[in-house]
Amino acid sequence: MAVASHRPDDTTKICTHCDRDIPISNIDLHYAHCSRNLEKCKICGDMVPIKHADEHYTSTHAPVTCSLCSEEMTPEILGVHKGEKCPKRIVTCDYCEFPLPAIDLFEHQEVCGNRTELCHLCNRYIRLRERAAHEVACNGAPPEIPRAIREAERERAARRPPPPPPQDFSTRRLLFTIAITGIAILLGSLLFQRKPEDMTQVN
Numbered sequence: 001m002a003v004a005s006h007r008p009d010d011t012t013k014i015c016t017h018c019d020r021d022i023p024i025s026n027i028d029l030h031y032a033h034c035s036r037n038l039e040k041c042k043i044c045g046d047m048v049p050i051k052h053a054d055e056h057y058t059s060t061h062a063p064v065t066c067s068l069c070s071e072e073m074t075p076e077i078l079g080v081h082k083g084e085k086c087p088k089r090i091v092t093c094d095y096c097e098f099p100l101p102a103i104d105l106f107e108h109q110e111v112c113g114n115r116t117e118l119c120h121l122c123n124r125y126i127r128l129r130e131r132a133a134h135e136v137a138c139n140g141a142p143p144e145i146p147r148a149i150r151e152a153e154r155e156r157a158a159r160r161p162p163p164p165p166p167q168d169f170s171t172r173r174l175l176f177t178i179a180i181t182g183i184a185i186l187l188g189s190l191l192f193q194r195k196p197e198d199m200t201q202v203n
């Protein structure tokens, strides 16, 4: 019988119609159904229901047209084409984030990347195409100061004594109280000093 060929383990047989491994107990039923209803697609090799063969061809293999660039292609690659390959797909400029067709991107970025923008760290104008690399390398030093002076400054900063540790709240409050008392005493003494004058005027 040509229905099935024997497998060495004898628990399954390969259906000669679809080439799939089928349990022996099921093979007759499977083959009857398989040969009556399924056919192998000549393009992709998938087993396709005979009554849906046209549909399978149309949806999987019939050429389609890219709505953006009008190029004809198979439906399977249309998604990748529109997302990554189509020259008319919309992409955004790396520098200004303006959306434009991919085919114009290179020329646009040539111009756009040559624009400069002020780096707020070092105060220099940096080309946009160099901005990413600059941001990594920028040490924030303004360009006018020569390296020698910059280094001397850094050394001086390193030699400076560390700032005193922050005082805690109660100490600050105590100092504040002392200051207020001092001002009060000062004011009191000023008033006291004026008293004799007043007295002399009265006399």
Ligand SMILES: [Zn+2]
Pocket: 015, 016, 017, 018, 019, 020, 030, 031, 034, 035
């Ligand atoms: Zn089969």
Ligand SMILES: [Zn+2]
Pocket: 041, 042, 043, 044, 045, 046, 056, 060, 061
């Ligand atoms: Zn197919």
Ligand SMILES: [Zn+2]
Pocket: 066, 067, 068, 069, 070, 071, 081, 082, 086, 087, 088
């Ligand atoms: Zn396209």
Ligand SMILES: [Zn+2]
Pocket: 093, 094, 095, 096, 097, 098, 108, 109, 112, 113
């Ligand atoms: Zn741009």
Ligand SMILES: [Zn+2]
Pocket: 119, 120, 121, 122, 123, 124, 134, 138, 139, 140
């Ligand atoms: Zn910078």
